Amino acid sequence: MTTHLPSSPPPSLPPSLIATLPGSFYSDDAVFALEQERIFESMWFCAVRAADLAGPGAFRTVQVGRESVLVARAGDGSVRAFLNVCRHRGARLCTEESGRVRRAFSCPYHAWSYDLTGRLVAAPNLTEMPDLDRVGYGLIDVHVREWLGYVWVCLAGEPPSFEACVVGEVTARLGDGDPIGNYGVDGLELGRRIVYDVRANWKLIVENFMECYHCATIHPELVGVLPEFAGGYAAQYYVGHGAEFGPDIRGFTVDGSEGVDRIPGVTEEQDRRYYAVTIKPQVFVNLVPDHVILHRMFPLGAGRTVVECDWLFTGDVVAGGRDIGPSVELFHRVNLQDFEACERCQPSMGSRAYARGGVLVPSEHHIGAFHEWVRDRLA
Secondary structure, three states: OOOOOOOOOOOOOOOOOEEOOOOHHHHOHHHHHHHHHHHHOOOOEEEEEHHHOOOOOEEEEEEEOOEEEEEEEOOOOOEEEEEOEOOOOOOEOOOOOEEEOOOEEEOOOOOOEEEOOOOEEEOOOHHHOOOOOOOOOOOOEOEEEEEOOEEEEEOOOOOOOHHHHHHHHHHHHHOOOOHHHHHOHHHOEEEEEEEEEEOOOHHHHHHHHHOOOOHHHHOHHHHHHOHHHHHOOOHHHOOOOOEEOOOOOOOOOOOOOOOOOOOOOOOOOOOOEEEEEEEOOOEEEEEEOOEEEEEEEEEEEOOEEEEEEEEEEOHHHHHOOOOOHHHHHHHHHHHHHHHHHHHHHHHHHHOHHHOOOOEEOHHHOOHHHHHHHHHHHHO
16 A cells, blocks of 8 residues: 655745645654654664673664564674564564573563574474474574664665765764764763653654754753854754853853763864764764763654663763763753653644644754655655
């Protein structure tokens, strides 16, 4: 069956304004189903923090589009990912969100068991089925890459180039070279994780993260640290730009007080600056001199998105029990403020008042490229 995307003639707009997507793009279940197929199940998806898979047999299950994906640490230390479906009768293999098995995953229905490489290794009366191909009837593999200390998966049969679609997003935002490499993100450790259950469409969250027209209205703490945000232009509006700390600000903290030790590789040019990166479709990276904040979105419905937010610090800071509270509190407040704003918008996406969408002002025009990207993926 063909899904027809909702559309309507755009209103006549003055040159300073750009039309947004129609409201149904944020509220229609058919549009969301198409996004699951053509975006989340077709692109690289940041699924799990690699350090959460501590040792052979450690696993986590995550929702990627319409599929449950089982990500596990194999016996040789590598990370493997599979569709979380038993090959016998289709039962959900692992029902827990995370855990550890000793040698194999065993289906709770008929006890078909698979080793950490996905091979079928045991089943009741297996000797009566000598013609059963244990590899062919093993778990269905999912493509895996590790980068920035996270496990990225792709459900597509032929995955797109990771370098072009993931690393390339960072380069396009920060400029040539390897500026994100200075932060040594893959060597940082988890200081805090907060999970938010947001009653809003994932695209509203992306759009909100990309602009700062709202910053002076709802982010007093953030604007206090980054006063240039009061002007309405976000750091992402300019390639390579990092928003500069205010002259009296000593750290990226809720009250501007001194933070913790600077990440060793951060350059003088990057010091006292904040950089934001969107990696489509579901990752935000925030870079400041002494820590990194990484958001992963898990879209679960047209109007529901779970966001996992990790605050990453150097190992010395975490092991030494340094006070990271003021650093965490700043962006935790930003998250709460942003998600409340998105939840305020979500009910109106189905309103006749927003049937043809809204508008983007000049400081938001770069969001128009995101809208075109969405249309292209779904077309």
